[in-house]
Amino acid sequence: MSGTGNIVARLPFPTAARNELADAQLRANLRRATHTIRDKRQRVVAEVSDWEALRVAGAAIKDDVLARLPELLEQFEAAATAAGATVHWARDSAEACAVVTELVRATGSTEVVKVKSMATQEIGLNEALARAGIAAVETDLAELIVQLADDTPSHILVPAIHYNRGQIRDIFARRMPGVDLAALTDEPAALAEAARRHLRAKFLSAKVAISGANFAVAETGTLAVVESEGNGRMCLTLPETLISVVGIEKIVPTFRDLEVFLQLLPRSSTGERMNPYTSLWTGVTPGDGPRTVHIVLVDNGRTDTLADSVGRQALRCIRCSACLNVCPVYERVGGHAYGSVYPGPIGAILSPQLTGAGANRTLPYASTLCGACFDACPVRINIPEVLVHLRQSGVDAERRRPSAERTAMRAMSWVMRDRRRYAAALRAARRGSAPLRLAAGRRGVVRRLPWPLSAWTASRDAPLPPQRTFREWWAARERDNTP
């Protein structure tokens, strides 16, 4: 079953990217933020002498999970249920939203506090709750900024990465109810203080909280949430009811396996040795935390992704966002251009697989295949390999339809199969391109060719044929050297 929700791009990537590239402020903000985090990540990863062994172990644990997923999910369900949680299953985003909405309705609450969660973003939970008259309050600082701005997230870890401090101050000043304007400067500490004041009353009075989970331990039925601010702890501890929405690939087999991921994740995501707070809970603990605990396990396209022997490695992803921060494409276009809650290199392989063929078909081309994402990935997802694989599948799916590119390539192949035909074609091309040489400048490249070749230069420069080919140069050299 194909995945649905906020993972379906409305615009083809090239169109969306062109829109985003027009915003110089956005590019400056992104450049500054991604370079800050890149340098921090590099520093803390360099101090771990067994980093590569941890990556290998992390990848293998996740591959093991995919191979044993039905048994592990059943084990998780049994353990969590025995510990007092109620486990629900959802085929797609609509079903997941319906389950959660019904659970919230049953409590009688019309407001819920939320821990930042990619799964709930993916299924469009806030929108679904709003339609049912339930207000979902995002409590992570960056999610709060995005929610107040009536915007959408542009980064997995830092959804408001596209705003700088001055812009955040303006959003708070305009949209945060009861904000103390006199104390509100664009200092990050003052902005954090404003968020604290705004959310404190909500935390202390909320009856229902909604979270995701970074890890779900099959052996014990334990869920883990990794965070920084303490908003997660507030939501996971204080309300009476806790509902956690968890993708089926978040399983790890044993509690011990967390020793790998709790080392890989913080250093890869925020570039810290450890994030300030990690919470782990197993069902209900009398007297400590929520009295009612629900877990909603969501497929939403994950089983489709699992069926692809090359593409399934995308399901190893632990949502650290290291690949976004090192990507030359992401750094320039930002997260919105990808049209999905999963942007950047991982989004380019995850979104099209979750939604299935059709939607998101331009995303696998949103990459230069430079490979920086693979190097940064803590669970060794070979993103370039999957990108090429998805491009190939896309081309295969179109094979029976006529295409100018394929016709051109076929003609090119005929020409290049014969030496004389090839030499003659090069001579013809040189003569034909002579008028362009003036326009090409010193680098010898043309940025825009006339139609129909303009299709080729729409997204790349075209080099002019050389003044003399290698064969001609070689032949001349032989002649000169012959006594």
Added chain:
Amino acid sequence: MSARDEILGRIRAARPEGRVAVPREYRTVHAADTDLVGLLVDRLVDYRATVRRCGTDEVAATVAELLAGVPRLAVPPGVPEEWLAAYSGTVVRDGTPRPLTVADLDAPGLAVLTGCAVAVAQTGTLLLDAGPDQGRRLLSLVPDHHLCVVHTGQVVAGVPQALARLADPTRPLTLVSGPSATSDIELNRVEGVHGPRRLDVIVVDR
């Protein structure tokens, strides 16, 4: 068909064949000569926690020094009386006579004192596992000032050793690495959001 059966059936049809061996060649033991306590202190200071080292007979004096000017102190049921001997403010103990409420803990001028289960030197992390000297999770969450006592015997090198030491992983666990912080504004770390904005750690040599 139920969603559960349908999803499990789809996974069975889609999953790869065979088992995957997990190589665990990463470090789970560390050289005995490493100064773990020194490393822990360095990491905690890096997170901008306040750190004091003292002997077993100096805990009460150090607690009192760090809580100078703090009128009220919440403690979980199992915090030893001797830690509190020199503190001059009012001590409220969770569960005696009644469990403390969120409103009790949110009162201005209140700090909380806990122990911990284990501490990780390499990452500057304190693990709380709801043991008697740590108590319920909200105790170390709602007050704005958290004071934590760590014995040097509780300090281990890395995350693998720390998780292996936990008595029962299904108890509510909280890993604390410095005061509450955020990296959400231009990806720079700023201390102090919703959790305790001040974290003091007393490392007791023994």
